[in-house]
Amino acid sequence: MPNLIPAERIESKIYLIRGLKVMLDKDLAELYGVKTIRLREQVKRNIERFPSDFKFQLSQQEADLLVSQNAIPSKRHLGGFLPYVFTEHGALMLSSVLNSKKAVGVGIHIVRAFVKLRRILSSHKELIEKLNELEKKTQRHDVEIYSIFKAIRELMAEPNVPKKQIGFVRE
Numbered sequence: 001m002p003n004l005i006p007a008e009r010i011e012s013k014i015y016l017i018r019g020l021k022v023m024l025d026k027d028l029a030e031l032y033g034v035k036t037i038r039l040r041e042q043v044k045r046n047i048e049r050f051p052s053d054f055k056f057q058l059s060q061q062e063a064d065l066l067v068s069q070n071a072i073p074s075k076r077h078l079g080g081f082l083p084y085v086f087t088e089h090g091a092l093m094l095s096s097v098l099n100s101k102k103a104v105g106v107g108i109h110i111v112r113a114f115v116k117l118r119r120i121l122s123s124h125k126e127l128i129e130k131l132n133e134l135e136k137k138t139q140r141h142d143v144e145i146y147s148i149f150k151a152i153r154e155l156m157a158e159p160n161v162p163k164k165q166i167g168f169v170r171e
Contacts, residue, residue, distance in 0.1 A: 005031060005106065005109050007109070007112065007113050007116065010031065010109060010110055010113035011113050011116070011117060013027040013031075014113065014114065014117060015066065015085070017058070017062055017085060018056075018062075020087055021087065021088065021114060021117060021118075022085035022086060022087055022090075023085060023086055023091055023110070024083050024084075024085055025039055025040060025083050025084040025085065025086065026083060028086060028091055028094060028110075031106050031110065032094065032095070032098055032100075032102065032103050032106050033100075033102050033103075033106075034098060039094065039098070040084070042094070042097045042098055043055065043084070043094070043097065045097070046097045049093050049096070049097060050086075050090055050093060053087065053089070054086065054087055054089050054090030054093055055084050055085065055086045055087070055090040056084065056085060057082055057083070057084050057085075058082050058083055058084075058085060059082070060082065063082055063083070088110075088111065088114040091107070091110045091111075091114075092107050092110065092111055094107070095107025095108075095110075
């Protein structure tokens with residue numbers, strides 16, 4: 001299957017909202033080659049295929065946040081309504097309800113983009129864990145090195161033993 005859409009183009013349209021990686025209905029419609037209104041119509045006709053963990057509508061605050069974080073250029077980009085967003089499973093389900101060859105191909109590319117993103121995030125988590133482990137070792141080593149320096153300084157310090165006077169003492 002030829003690469004219809006560059007992976008970077010899909011990846012750039014994946015946002016983290018409510019702790020989930022999602023795509024906007026408008027972006028999915030563009031990728032699938034349909035109008036947003038047609039995409040929404042197909043979702044309504046097949047609503048039983050889209051439980052709340054597959055799709056949900058953004059709140060006004062979430063839409064504002066997308067604009068303020070420059071994820072989208074303006075509210076006008078949303079088409080004048082609060083968009084629906086689709087998780088990886090919802091985006092894949094769209095390919096089955098849109099029912100075209102292009103939809104099947106695009107669905108595969110979208111799933112691959114989500115998988116790639118998940119793999120990247122997983123490797124970042126592993127790196128963070130390794131850094132935390134290294135930091136703990138370093139802190140432990142710092143304590144041990146401090147103890148060594150303290151012992152060396154104590155050995156180098158002149159003892160506080162009173163000196164005996166040499167010679168004849170008169171009484």
